[in-house]
Amino acid sequence: MFSSKNITTPIGEMLAIRTEKGLCLLEFLDGKTTEKQLKELGDIDEIIEAENDILLNNLEQELKLYFEGNLKEFKTPIDFIGTDFQKKVWEELVKIPFGETRSYKAQSIAVGDILAIRAVANANGKNKISILVPCHRVIGSDGSLTGFAGGKHRKQFLLELESNQIQLF
Secondary structure: OEEEEEEEEOOEEEEEEEOOOOEEEEEEOOOOOHHHHHHHOOOHHHEEEOOOOHHHHHHHHHHHHHHHOOOOOOOOOEOOOOOHHHHHHHHHHHOOOOOOOEEHHHHHHHHOOHHHHHHHHHHHHOOOEOOOOOHHHEEOOOOOOOOOOOOHHHHHHHHHHHHHHHHHO
16 A cells, blocks of 8 residues: 655655655656656555655655755655666665766666666666655766756756755855
């Protein structure tokens, strides 16, 4: 069974869904892949809205602090739902330091296969946990803001938010 909650952020309404293990989806309601991401979770008939869910309420507070510039590391437990390769890529995404970016090539090297750039990019695109699993920190080798299911304007906002916080410290 899944529990869900809508969370308002400065860059749009997000849907958060959790399993018993942790957060398995955090996507913008108007995101390009949100509907597809929901289907990949499995039996979505078993999602219940849970306004009093402790994990989802803590996530909402963490996101508030993040957008205020007062949080750099999330503590919300995560439950990756995907293939072994996707999980490996997503685990590498979490290792990208706050306020830094990485190219798809560098991400492929970190995953252990420099030739897997396309596969890594595809796995990044299937990331179901926006912001906490920071696929927004992966950019093109030329510095371009390539792909982000929430939209490039949000990717740019998140990168600028983190960059501005780094400069404050």
